[in-house]
Amino acid sequence: MMLFNTHYAFSQQIQCNSQVLAEINQSITVDGVLDEPSWKQATKMLLAYENNPGEGTPAPVKTEVYFYQDGTYLNVAFKAYDPNPELIRASLRDRDALWADDNVGIIIDTFNDERGAYEFFVNPLGAQADMKMDDTDGWNEDDSWDAIWDSAGKITDFGYVVEMSIPFSSLRFAETQEEKVWNVAGWRNYPRDVRIQMATYKRDRNIKCNLCQFQQLVGLQNIKAGNNFQLTPTLTLSKQDEKPEVPGDWQSGSVDVEPGLDIRWGITQDIVLNATINPDFSQVEADAGQLDVNNTYSLFFPEKRPFFLDGASYFDTANFNFVHTRNIAEPDVGAKVTGKTNDHSYGVMLANDNNTSFLMPGNQGSDIATLDEKSEVAIARYKMDVGERNNIGVLMTHRQASHYNNTLLSVDGSYWISQRDNISYQVARSETDNPELVVEEFDVNKEQSDQALSINYSHSTRDYNLRANYSNIGEDFRADLGFESRSNIERVVLGGNRYYYGDEEDMFTRWGYFGDWDKTYDQDGNMLEEEYEIHGNLQGKKQFYSNFGIVHRKRLYDGEMFDETQFMQFARFRPRRNIELGTFYRFGKQIDFANTRLGDVIDVDPYIEWDVNEHVKIDLNYSYSQLDVNDDRIYTAHQSDLRIGYQFDMRSILKFVVQYTDIERNPDLYIYDDIEDRPDRNSRYFSSQLVYSYKINPQTLFFIGYSDGGYQDDNLDSLERDQRTIFTKFSYAWQL
Template sequence: MSLIKRIIPCILLISGVCYSQKKSLRAETVTSSISINGKLDDPDWENAQVASDFVMYMPDNGKPENPGTKTEVRVLYDNNAIYIGAILYDNEPGKILKEITDRDDFGTSEHFGVYLNGFNDGQQDYRFFVSASGVQMDCLATETDEDFSWDAIWNSSVSITDFGWVVEMRIPYAALRFGNQKDQTWGLNFYRELRRYRQKFTWSFIDTNIGAVMTQAGLLEGIHDIHPPTRLFFIPYSSYYYDYTGGVADNKIKVGMDIKYGISDSFTLDAILVPDFGQTKFDNVVLNLTPFEQQFNENRPFFTEGTDLFNKGNLLYSRRIGGPPSTYPVTADNEVVSQYPNSVDLLNAIKISGRTKGGLGIGVLNAVTEETTANVTNTDTGQSRHVIVEPLTNYNLTVLDQRFNGNSSVSFVNTNVTRNGSYRDANVSALVWDLNTKGNTYKLAGDFKYSYINDAKDYDGFKTALNLIRTHGNNRFDILAKYISGGYDINDMGIAFINNYYSFYANYSYRILNPTEHFNTFKYSSSTSIEIQNSTGKIQDYFWNARFDFTLKKNDSFNIGMEMRPVETFDFYQPRVTGRYSYNPRSMLAYSIFSSNYNRKFAIDANPSMDASYEKGRYGYGFYLSPRYRITDRLLFSASFDLYKKFNDRGYIDQDDTNIYYGQRDRKTISTELTGRYSINNKMTINLTARYYWSYADYERLFTLNDDGYLTDFTASQQTIDSYNQNLSLWNFDLSYNWWFAPASQISVLYRNNSEYYSSLVDPRFGHNTKNVLDTPLNTVLSVSVRYYIDYNVFKSK
C-alpha cells in the first residue's frame, strides 16, 4: 500500500508536467502529388509523424480519448499548401452522425478541425472544419469570437470506412497568414467532435480551468523554405433582380466586384466596388413602442467578415452605414412628405486590417454613402420638390490594438462621420484595455471614451468603466463600475440608447468543470446592478437575478432563472422630453428554458416565462415553443411559436404644448416561423424561411405625466382613446437555392415576398389578422446571383 501511495503522486506530477508542456508535431515534405480523395493512399502519408493521444475538452475536461474512438493526424507540406490527413477511428461506424448542411453549419454531424496560427502568437487562429458528410466550415477565431462569415479557398474530402472515417484537407498558403522566416513554427491544435456523445476532443489539452484557449495550443514544426504567396483575390459578381412592388414591375442587373489583397504578410485590403446586398436575410421587424430604435443584426458579408479588430470598444454599429437617412424634411402647413427613402445607398467601402510581428493590430474601415433625397408635395398645387435628407457621407473607423504578454491588449479606437455641407458631423475616440494575469486567472478590463458632435449646437460627453473579473476555477466573479455623462453620444456610427448615469454591477458564478453522477454541465450565477441618474440622483434601474444552467447525462439542457426589481425606478427616456421622467413600479420575472438533445431526430425547445409588477393587474406571460424534425440526413424542418401577452402596460403615446400623455394598454404579440432545408449534396441546398408576425396595443385609459414622474387620469372619449390603438401584421417568405460550384464560389437563386398590414383598429382574432396581411398586395423579388472567387496564384499558374 505504501508503494502505491508513493507511485500515485508521481504519476499525477508527471501528468501535470505533460499538460504544462506544449505538444509538438513535425510536418514532412511532400515528395509526390497528393490526391485529395479522403483515402490517405499517397505514399507520403506513411512517412509522416502521427499526432495522437487526444484529450477531452468538453464535457469531462482532461479525460483521455477512448481507444475505440482514437484519432490520428498527419501533416505534410509543399511550396503551395499544407496537407492534413486524419483517421478518426470509431468502433461503431454505422452510428456516425452525418447530417448534410449548408456551408458553415455544423448541424448534427461528427466533425474534425484544424486550428492554425502562422505567427504562433496566441492572437488569432485560422480554423478549418469538415463534417462526416463532407461539409466545410471555416472561421477566423479570437478568444472572444469565431467569425464564420469568413470563407477561404481550400479543398477537402472524407470517406466513411469500416473502422470509422477519414479526412483529407489541402489548405493553400494564400488562405493563411505567416511570416517569411526560413524555419517556421506555427501554433497548432486539432479538434474532434463525437457528436452522438456530445463530446469534444483536442490534440493539445485545453484546460477549461483557464480562461484563455489559444495560448494552450501545441506547435507545428519542420516547415521551412516556404514564402508567403501573393494574396490577391478577385470576387466578381453578376446579379439579376425582378422586383414587383406596389403593382409596378422592375428589372435590374447589377455587376460588381470585391477585391482582397495582401498588402504584406500580415495586412489585408478588402474592397467592395458597386456593392450588392440584395440577397441578405430579411430583418425581423417588430411593433416598437419603446423610445429607442429597433436594433437589427448585420447580415451583409463585408461588414461581418474579419471584423474582430473593428469591434474593439463597441463603437461600430455597421447598420448605420447605408441605414435610414439622418434627417427628415421640414414642411410647411400645406405640404406633406410624399416619398421618404428607407435606406441610403452605399457607394463603396474598404477595410485594411492586420497585425505586425510586434503584436500591433491596425484596422481601418472607410465607407461612402450617396446623397439621398425625399419628395415633398404641396397639397394646394400638387407640385413636388426634392429635399436632401442625407448628404454625401463618409464613415471612418480606425483601430490600433497592441497585444502583449500573449493575452493582454490596449487599444485606441476612433470613429468619424463627416457629412457634406452644414449637416451634422461626429467624432468618437476610445482607449480600451484588457489586461490578464500570466496564468489567465484574473482580468482587469476598462475603457475611456469621448464623443464630440458638431451640429447646430455643438456638444460632447464621455464614458468610463472599470471591470475586474476572475476567469478561472469553479468560483468566478465579475465587478464593474461605470460612469456616462449626459452629452455622451456615439449614435452616428455606433449605438447606445441611454447616457447620463453611473452604475455598479456584480456577478458571482459557480460551475462544475467535469461531469458528475447527474450532470454533464452545471452552472449557477447571480447578478445585481444599480444605475443612478446623474442629474437627479434617482435610481433608473436596479435588479437582482439568479440562474441555474445545467445539462443532464442524456444531453438535455435546462435553464431556470428569476429576476427581481425590488425598488421603484424612474425612466428618463419614455417621456421623449429632456428633463422629464416617469416611474416604473417594482416587478419580478421568472422563466425556464428547455432544449432537448438535437442528436435525436425529433427535438424541441421550450421557454415559458411570467412577469408581474407590484401594482395590481399589471402582469404578463410568454411562451416559446420550437419543435424540429430531422427526417433524413438531407431533410430538416423546424417551426417556432412565440406568444407574449402583457396586461395593463403603460407607456408614452403623445404630447402637446401643455402635457405629455401616457396610455394604459393590453399588448399581445404572436410570432411564428417555419424553416426547412433540403440538401441535394454537401455543396447544394434548398432553404425555406417563412415568418408571420402579429402584434397589437389596445388602449383603455389615458393619463397625463406629472412633474414628479407619476401619472394622473385624463378623461377622454372612447374614440380618442381608440385612435391610439396599433395593430401590425407582417409576412416574410424566402425560398433560396445555393450551390457552391467551386471553392468559395456560389450561385444563388432567391424568391422572396413580403407584405405589411397596419391599422388603428384592433381585431383580436388571429385568423382575421393573418388574412388581412396575406390579402395585402405582396411585394415580390426574384433574383439570381453568381459570385466567383479567383485566386491570382491559380490564375497566374494557368
C-alpha cells in the first residue's frame, strides 16, 4: 500500500491549482460570438504555458478559456489572440480532420481517476474533433469515439473565437450528489513554421502521468445527464449490378430496401446500452488502399461502423488485439452494454453474423477462413482499477456455428513498480472446434487448444526509455474475434529510445535515436528470426519530421535461412501552410516469398495533402514496389489512391475516391509445379466512389453515392468493370 499512498500524495501535490466551476442558469447561442452576459461570470483560465516544443515555458501568444455549466450543458469559450490573424490556418473540415489547422480544445477527466479523459477540439471555422484519451501508460488517443455536441468559430481582428456547448448526456461521470472534481486542461495547437502547443498547465516531462498535472474544476453538484435515450431509425436503399462473366453483359440487381433501428440508452450515468436491429454497416468512404504484394500476412483494416465504435475501448486489453469487430461482418442484430462504476469498468456484446470469417495464424504467414453458415458472437470484458495507476482485467470471446466454435479466455493487467517502471502482462487460452472444411483446407486438427502469453517491461524518463518484451503464442492458439496473425512463436525483444530537445528557434526542436534486438523461435526451438535495428529521428522547421535507420535480420522461411538488410526512411514537412508532403522508402535485401529466394527490393510511398482553399481538399497516396533477383525483375507494382473533397459547409461534403493498382510480373521467373499456379503477367484493379453526405451530427445524416470497380488480367485486353452500386442512407437521432 505504501506505493499507492506515495503516488496519491505526489499526484495531489501536482494538482494544487483548482477553481470552482461557475453555475449560471443561462443557455448560449453557439455562434462564435461571446455576446451572452453569462461569459462575464464564467470561470476563466489562461493557457499560460508552451509545452511543445518548449517545456513549461511562457506561451508566445495569449489564449483565454472560459467555463460554466447550466445544469444540462458544459459551456466553453476560447479567445485565441494572434499578432498576425492573416496567418491563421483554417478550412471547412469533416469531423476529426482539423489537425493541420489552428485549433483549441478541452480535455476533461470526469472520473478524477487520472486514467482517461474526453477531448473536444474546434478549429477557427467551427469544425469538430472529439476523442477519448487513455493515460494509463502514456498519452494514447482514440478518435473513433463520437459525441453529439455543438461548436462554432469565427476569425476576428485579434485572432479567433470558439464556442462549445457539450451536453452532460454525452459524458460519463460518477453518479453522486456530492461535489465533483474534474481534471481539466485547455489546449491550443498553433501551427506556424514550428507547431507549438500551449495549455493551462505546466508540463513536466519527467512525470509519465499527464492527467495528474492538469488543473481541476470543482463543484458540479447540480449537473444532470438529462434524458439520455437516443432512438435512431435508419433507411438504406441500394442497387448493385454485376457481370457474371467478363467481358459480358450486366446483370441488373434489384433494389434492396433495408430499414433499421439503433438504440442508445444511458441506463444510469455509468452504464450505456447500445442495441441495433437490421443494422446498415455500409462504408461511407472506401478503406485506404494497401498494396498487397510479396506479403504472406493478412491485411488489417480498421473498424468504422458506429455501433461497434461506441464504447469500443471498454474491450481493449493490454498486450494483444483479441477484439477486432470487423470480423463481425454481416449481423442482423446486436446489443452491447458498457460502463464504469467507481473502479470497475465492464462491457458485454452479443451479435449474430451471416458471414463467418476468421484469421488462421501461423509463423510464416496467415490466411482467412470463411464458412458458408451463420454464427453467434459473445464478448465480455471486465477491468478493475487498483490503487492509483494499476489495473487487472479479464476477457472472454466466443463464436459459434453449427459445426464450429472458438472460445478464448484472457487475464491481463498493468502494474507500476515506481513512477517510471511499469509491467504489463496478458495470458490467454483458446479452445476451437473446426469444421471439416477448415481441417482439410488449412491442415489443422479437428480440435485445437493452446495458450498465449505476453509480458512487457518499460522504464521511462524525460530523456530515455528502456523496454523489454517476452511473448509465447502456441501453435494451436486462435483468437477468431481478434486480429492476431502470428502463432507458434516464442519471442524476446530488448530496446530503447534516447531523446534530445530544442525550442522553436532551433533548426531541430527534437531529435534522438532508438533501436532494438529481437529473437524469435517456434515451439520446437527452431530459430525463426533474429533482428537488429537502429534508427534516428529529427523534428524541426516547416513542421519537418523524419525517422531513418537500418534493419538487419536472419530469417527462416520455407525451411531456408536468409539474411535481409534494409535501409528505410520516413519524412514529412510543410513547404507551404496548406500543403504537406511526405514519403516512406526502403531498399535492400528481402525474401521473394513466392519462390523462396533472396531478392533486392525497392519500396517508395510518397503522399501529398493539399488544402486548395477552405472548401477543396486533395489527398494523393502512391505506392511503388519492385523486386529483382540476379538483376531480373520479378515484379513491378504501382498503387494510387486519390481523394478529392469539396466541403460546402460544416455539414455538407462531396467526396470522390479513385483507387488503381497495377502489378506486372515476369511469369518465367516464378517457380511452380502446376501450370494453374503460373501468375498473370498483368494484374490491374480499380475502384471509384462518389458520395455526397449531409451530417447534422454523427447519427443524424443523409448520404447518397455511387461506386464501381473492375479488373484486368491476361485474358482481358483492357480494364473491365464487373460491379457497380448506387446507394443512399437516411438516419435521424431522436433525443428522448
